[in-house]
Amino acid sequence: MNIADQTFPAIDGANEDRAQAIRDQLRDAIVDRRLAPGTKLSEGEVGTLFDVSRTVARAALQMLSFEGLVRTERNRGAFVANPSPEEARQVFASRRLIEPGIAIAAAGRMTSADVAAFKTQLEEEGRFIAERGPTARRSEIKASGDFHLLLASVAGNVILQRFMEELVARSSLVIALYGRSGISSCGHNEHLQILEALEAGNASRASALMLHHIDHIEADLDLRVRSGPALRQALEF
Amino acid sequence: MNIADQTFPAIDGANEDRAQAIRDQLRDAIVDRRLAPGTKLSEGEVGTLFDVSRTVARAALQMLSFEGLVRTERNRGAFVANPSPEEARQVFASRRLIEPGIAIAAAGRMTSADVAAFKTQLEEEGRFIAERGPTARRSEIKASGDFHLLLASVAGNVILQRFMEELVARSSLVIALYGRSGISSCGHNEHLQILEALEAGNASRASALMLHHIDHIEADLDLRVRSGPALRQALEF
């Protein structure tokens, strides 16, 4: 039993797909790093934990594998993804391409309700930064991602929104793996600046700020290969 | 029996995932419009056609639903997607954001082998345009998409490559639904120009050409709602 350090809250009695609910909980667990990269997620174990059959557990794992959060090997099972530095770079390259455009789109569509949502979001983000300890750090990473997801939802393009969901989730994994813990609070300031630009309807400024913001996030990573890459790959670790 | 106008070729005896093979064939059929938008894809039917159990058929349909090519409704089944004009606009908005960047990345990485691949690709594309008839038109749409996919593979970012696979497939659906059949041959010329710019290593020109190219593709669509939108949506057609 590898996952079961943490009991997952029971699935709410929605008539919605149970597989989807399981996927969401697993995704949160992965993004929060309660499930470490490389952890095996066996169908049976997941099924038992969530009290469903392997069929449903399997469907949830398949979804996560499409999102790149889980890697599946035939006849071997599913494992929490362990993105390589190269993969990490590609994640951020993708974000550099997409997010400035999202910022522009969002700048033209912000309502006052959106602004309010951003403000509560950023307040919460600030709280987590003030706190110390690994739990707060996890919540901080998650909250920081939520800012970007909120922006994507305001932009009003559901396709890009889904892309961003994937990219943000993978970024969280990458940050957890390669982040230098120090500088993350400056990201919060940048979020505030971006919101300012959005509120002012200054699309190009919001876009430029976003681009810098992504650069800063990536610059905070240590993407050098740590031990010998051959060994690392051989161990898949 | 709705699908069975066309027998699918038997799945090759690969040890690879059968669900994936089925997904690929169904995707081709959807993109080629052998399967019309709105067509029901029942698990049992798909399973029978490909000689697998419903379990495997279901997995294939789930994959297609993630890609947006199939829409699934709980307890009702899976249907070939029928993108709305709004969805169509979002597909092209996404492409406008991503593909110019892909062109830039590709411009810096083109090898002579890549150039050769592009040339054979464009030759084939030209052949289909010369031909007449609905079959050639299908092949033309597909070949045109393949150009963009080839570009994405040269760009060397597997995440963006996957995004493009989805976007190109959905574009093919959209073009089949909303395309005015006339002007498509000009797209071929634009492909040729883009290749020229890529070959010359002129990234910014390739990027600009790509942006115009996407605009032209979208401009060739008739995205006005055809009959009363209420009726159309009620009939899901």
Add this chain to the structure above:
DNA sequence: TTGGAAAAGATTGCATACGATTTCTGCCGA
């Protein structure tokens, strides 16, 4: 004829069963 309710049929959601493949374990010989 039309409206509507009830039964029949079809299809999905999910659980379970079984063979195939992989991984683990214990034993033996070098």
Add this chain to the structure above:
DNA sequence: TCGGCAGAAATCGTATGCAATCTTTTCCAA
């Protein structure tokens, strides 16, 4: 002690069965 081989255990891939849900048909009354 170490390598490796055979059997056991675990895990996956897939088929199938049953209940729940949706759709269609049938039938009856207005």
